[in-house]
Amino acid sequence: MPDALRQFADTYLMWQEGPMIWISDVLILLTSIGIVATLTYFKKWKWLWREWLTTVDHKKIGIMYLIAALLMMFRGGADGLLMRTQLAAPGMHFLDAEHYDQIFTTHGTIMILFMAMPFIFALFNIVVPLQIGARDVAFPYLNAISFWLFFFGALLLNISFVFGGSPDAGWTSYPPLSELGFDNGPGENFYLLALQISGIGSIATGINFLVTILRMRAPGMTLMKMPLFTWSVLSACIMIIFAFPALTVALALLMLDRIVGTHFFTILQGGNPMMFINLFWIWGHPEVYIVVVPAFGVFSEVVATFARKRIFGYTSMVAALLSISVISYFVWAHHFFTMGAGADVNTFFAVATMAVGIPTGVKVFNWLFTMYRGRIRMTLPMLWTIAFVPCFVIGGATGVMLAVAPADYQYHNSYFLIAHFHQVLIGGVVFGMLAGMYYWWPKMFGFKLDERLGRWAFWFFNIGFYVCFMPQYALGFMGMQRRMYTYPADMGWGTLNFVSTIGAYLMGIGFIFIVAQVLYSIKYGERDLTGDPWDGRTLEWSLPSPVPHYNFAVIPTVTSRDYWWTLKEEGRTDEIKPKPEDIQPIHMPKNSGRPFLMGVLFFVAGLGFVFNWHVLAVLGLLGVVVTMLRRSFEYDDEYYIQPEEIQHVESALGRL
Amino acid sequence: MAVVEKALRDAHGHLSGADPAKPLEYQDPNQSLRILGFWLFLATDMLLFGCLFATYLVLRTHTDGGPTAHELFDIPGFTAETFILLTSSFTGGLATLAMRNRNRKQVLAWLTVTILLGLAFVGLEAQEFYKDVLEGATMQRSAFLSAFFTLVGTHGSHVSLGIVWMFSILLQVAKRGLTQVTARKVFIVNLYWHFLDVVWVFIFTVVYLFGVVM
Numbered sequence: 001m002p003d004a005l006r007q008f009a010d011t012y013l014m015w016q017e018g019p020m021i022w023i024s025d026v027l028i029l030l031t032s033i034g035i036v037a038t039l040t041y042f043k044k045w046k047w048l049w050r051e052w053l054t055t056v057d058h059k060k061i062g063i064m065y066l067i068a069a070l071l072m073m074f075r076g077g078a079d080g081l082l083m084r085t086q087l088a089a090p091g092m093h094f095l096d097a098e099h100y101d102q103i104f105t106t107h108g109t110i111m112i113l114f115m116a117m118p119f120i121f122a123l124f125n126i127v128v129p130l131q132i133g134a135r136d137v138a139f140p141y142l143n144a145i146s147f148w149l150f151f152f153g154a155l156l157l158n159i160s161f162v163f164g165g166s167p168d169a170g171w172t173s174y175p176p177l178s179e180l181g182f183d184n185g186p187g188e189n190f191y192l193l194a195l196q197i198s199g200i201g202s203i204a205t206g207i208n209f210l211v212t213i214l215r216m217r218a219p220g221m222t223l224m225k226m227p228l229f230t231w232s233v234l235s236a237c238i239m240i241i242f243a244f245p246a247l248t249v250a251l252a253l254l255m256l257d258r259i260v261g262t263h264f265f266t267i268l269q270g271g272n273p274m275m276f277i278n279l280f281w282i283w284g285h286p287e288v289y290i291v292v293v294p295a296f297g298v299f300s301e302v303v304a305t306f307a308r309k310r311i312f313g314y315t316s317m318v319a320a321l322l323s324i325s326v327i328s329y330f331v332w333a334h335h336f337f338t339m340g341a342g343a344d345v346n347t348f349f350a351v352a353t354m355a356v357g358i359p360t361g362v363k364v365f366n367w368l369f370t371m372y373r374g375r376i377r378m379t380l381p382m383l384w385t386i387a388f389v390p391c392f393v394i395g396g397a398t399g400v401m402l403a404v405a406p407a408d409y410q411y412h413n414s415y416f417l418i419a420h421f422h423q424v425l426i427g428g429v430v431f432g433m434l435a436g437m438y439y440w441w442p443k444m445f446g447f448k449l450d451e452r453l454g455r456w457a458f459w460f461f462n463i464g465f466y467v468c469f470m471p472q473y474a475l476g477f478m479g480m481q482r483r484m485y486t487y488p489a490d491m492g493w494g495t496l497n498f499v500s501t502i503g504a505y506l507m508g509i510g511f512i513f514i515v516a517q518v519l520y521s522i523k524y525g526e527r528d529l530t531g532d533p534w535d536g537r538t539l540e541w542s543l544p545s546p547v548p549h550y551n552f553a554v555i556p557t558v559t560s561r562d563y564w565w566t567l568k569e570e571g572r573t574d575e576i577k578p579k580p581e582d583i584q585p586i587h588m589p590k591n592s593g594r595p596f597l598m599g600v601l602f603f604v605a606g607l608g609f610v611f612n613w614h615v616l617a618v619l620g621l622l623g624v625v626v627t628m629l630r631r632s633f634e635y636d637d638e639y640y641i642q643p644e645e646i647q648h649v650e651s652a653l654g655r656l
Numbered sequence: 657m658a659v660v661e662k663a664l665r666d667a668h669g670h671l672s673g674a675d676p677a678k679p680l681e682y683q684d685p686n687q688s689l690r691i692l693g694f695w696l697f698l699a700t701d702m703l704l705f706g707c708l709f710a711t712y713l714v715l716r717t718h719t720d721g722g723p724t725a726h727e728l729f730d731i732p733g734f735t736a737e738t739f740i741l742l743t744s745s746f747t748g749g750l751a752t753l754a755m756r757n758r759n760r761k762q763v764l765a766w767l768t769v770t771i772l773l774g775l776a777f778v779g780l781e782a783q784e785f786y787k788d789v790l791e792g793a794t795m796q797r798s799a800f801l802s803a804f805f806t807l808v809g810t811h812g813s814h815v816s817l818g819i820v821w822m823f824s825i826l827l828q829v830a831k832r833g834l835t836q837v838t839a840r841k842v843f844i845v846n847l848y849w850h851f852l853d854v855v856w857v858f859i860f861t862v863v864y865l866f867g868v869v870m
């Protein structure tokens with residue numbers, strides 16, 4: 001028996017890996033026990049199930065996305081710091097090569113798919129229905145499924161760390177390296193299944209929000225009266241719908257190679273690894289725009305609100321968003337200029353890539369013109385927005401340098417690239433999502449996040465960012481390649497790397513300040529009693545914070561862009577308050593435990609595929625089909641909120 | 657009947673009201689919302705097949721000395737599959753038509769025929785695959801065969817799922833009659849079925865015809 005136990009521990013729990021894993025195991029165990037104990041002690045299990053796990057309310061789903069994104073930012077950031085620690089000085093042995101490989105793989109994968117994606121989905125969920133005057137998304141039940149698929153996909157990737165082993169072929173997972181012959185063990189399978197499961201959820205979210213925006217807008221809100229954040233979501237959804245199927249196929253085929261033994265991307269028996277790389281980037285490039293475009297939407301809202309001006313060049317902003325979503329589809333080969341496609345192909349993709357700079361530039365100028373002569377208030381969302389501008393401009397400029405195909409032969413896969421994409425991903429996506437989080441936080445929770453702690457976080461993070469990544473441009477020119485776990489002293493890279501690591505730690509401190517800020521503000525944050533703490537312009541600010549679960553007691557009829565602002569200017573805000581005689585019964589979707597269960601079943605099937613436990617995999621998939629059929633036979637899935645209850649809630653909020 | 661419909665119409669009053677001038681499945685705005693969603697899903701599924709087709713075209717000639725398309729494909733077999741599937745698409749269309757005429761019996765009958773034809777199609781395809789495997793043409797043999805089995809097999813598993821789904825809708829129509837909800841379901845499952853038919857037309861041309869000709 002002990003022998004069998006020993007073997008189990010070595011195969012699945014990676015016991016032989018040493019103290020790092022033991023400590024993690026113990027910590028994870030303690031955290032889990034802690035959570036279970038707390039929930040039991042405070043008798044919160046029922047509450048958890050009723051209010052959260054079974055919810056189909058877009059606002060709560062949004063909050064769950066937000067929490068998940070912040071947790072994943074912590075995990076991804078910890079990975080980043082581990083790597084920077086290893087690289088602080090030449091010839092370090094803090095991590096060995098294998099661990100370093102695993103860490104950059106999980107870092108990249110988590111940051112893009114399990115931090116950036118849920119963060120944008122958090123804002124989609126929280127903001128879009130409120131901005132367009134809807135009571136929920138088009139398909140609330142599907143929305144819950146999307147969340148739980150994301151959640152269990154993320155869980156699958158994260159448990160690989162302590163159960164079976166992490167993936168280690170990079171977040172791009174190129175074959176033939178990621179094929180079974182070169183990368184045995186379950187790690188790569190974890191990557192493939194985690195992304196596949198959460199990817200299905202993302203496609204569903206794309207469809208859901210596109211239909212929501214096209215069909216659920218309040219009367220009078222024509223497309224050209226829509227707030228720009230909603231426009232950015234529309235643009236992102238179009239990209240999701242067009243891009244994600246390519247990822248689904250790339251992952252599925254690689255999985256077949258690894259699990260069934262086919263030859264899509266192997267070197268032997270006629271496989272072609274380049275096919276994977278093409279499919280991956282046909283998704284991958286639009287993906288980086290999928291995560292940055294909603295950030296653009298946030299900046300548009302924030303700039304207009306805090307400069308107290310309407311956005312400059314609304315129409316050109318919309319045109320820019322849409323052209324970005326089209327062009328982003330024709331640039332994917334810039335990720336492998338060096339693979340020998342020939343000058344004609346490279347030229348096409350180089351020119352297309354540079355062309356994306358045009359609509360992006362239009363947007364930057366529009367934000368600047370909006371700020372010009374505005375009465376700017378330097379609140380936290382505005383600070384992050386202002387910091388975004390120079391950061392993204394430099395990142396964009398180095399991007400155009402990388403787009404020069406012949407020159408890319410020098411920069412390719414060097415630290416120049418690392419610096420470039422962190423600059424656009426952090427400066428664009430992370431800054432944008434943080435700005436959005438600060439901006440809509442009062443709407444979600446009814447209180448503001450503390451300004452003072454937020455400013456500390458801001459300055460640590462920003463200064464840290466430049467200290468960390470500017471030296472990396474130079475390191476790239478000096479020949480340092482990405483994904484190297486250490487380097488010899490005589491290369492002369494030591495000083496710059498050390499500086500870079502200091503910067504990374506400064507950013508880490510910034511993150512700690514954000515955590516402190518959230519904890520502090522829960523208790524002491526300024527309460528939002530009006531529902532309109534920033535003097536906002538769009539419909540969501542006409543509602544109380546937090547918003548009642550049916551959102552609008554009476555759906556407003558919109559007559560202008562920035563409708564709420566118009567009402568305030570003209571002193572007509574009372575018009576939007578519900579009148580008792582207008583309140584009708586509201587018809588809402590019922591909560592359901594099935595989306596959660598479906599996530600669990602996908603997770604079970606995923607585990608089955610990861611370890612080639614076929615019975616488990618088949619059982620999981622069968623379970624999924626059964627839950628889908630159960631849903632098909634369900635007719636009684638909606639209920640009414642009666643006018644009396646609505647009146648009660650509204651008058652308690654002082655709105656009747 | 658009419659009572660159920662009225663109740664449903666009222667129940668979904670929060671989207672701008674129902675419109676009896678439209679076909680049954682579109683009358684209730686909540687149902688037409690779902691139809692739009694389903695069209696978008698079909699777009700993603702189309703792109704998924706697009707990627708599989710691209711992969712097949714790239715790997716078509718990578719036979720690694722193993723069986724080629726020309727040696728493998730059996731003309732009577734795939735012709736029969738094609739006829740059966742095209743016919744089933746037609747009978748599926750008749751089911752939609754019957755639904756619009758509010759003829760529940762006919763809907764049930766045509767759905768049954770469609771399902772049977774679908775089963776025949778899947779049976780023939782399984783037989784074809786089985787024969788190929790016996791001849792040593794497995795998906796592990798070469799990149800061409802990997803791509804072939806994956807593309808055609810993905811279509812086949814879509815059809816199989818479609819059969820299960822259509823059957824579940826048949827049961828619902830039998831139990832509940834034709835309401836705005838079940839009408840929408842009949843409509844959507846047939847959209848799906850026609851879509852699979854379109855994909856098959858491409859498979860027939862790009863995979864089988866090109867395969868035996870070139």
Ligand code: HEM
Nearest residue numbers: 077080083104108111112170171172425482483484504507
């Ligand atoms: C605290 C901030 C961060 C630090 C210190 C950091 C650090 C690093 C380091 C050291 C690497 C590995 C470089 C190499 O050896 O090749 C890396 C790779 C990467 N990072 Fe970050 N990073 C941070 C934030 C982010 C964010 C916010 C994102 C995305 C939203 C991101 C996405 C990536 C990706 C995609 C890779 C490539 C992984 C691969 O090579 O497969 N990082 N990062």
Ligand SMILES: [Cu+2]
Nearest residue numbers: 285332334335
């Ligand atoms: Cu790209």
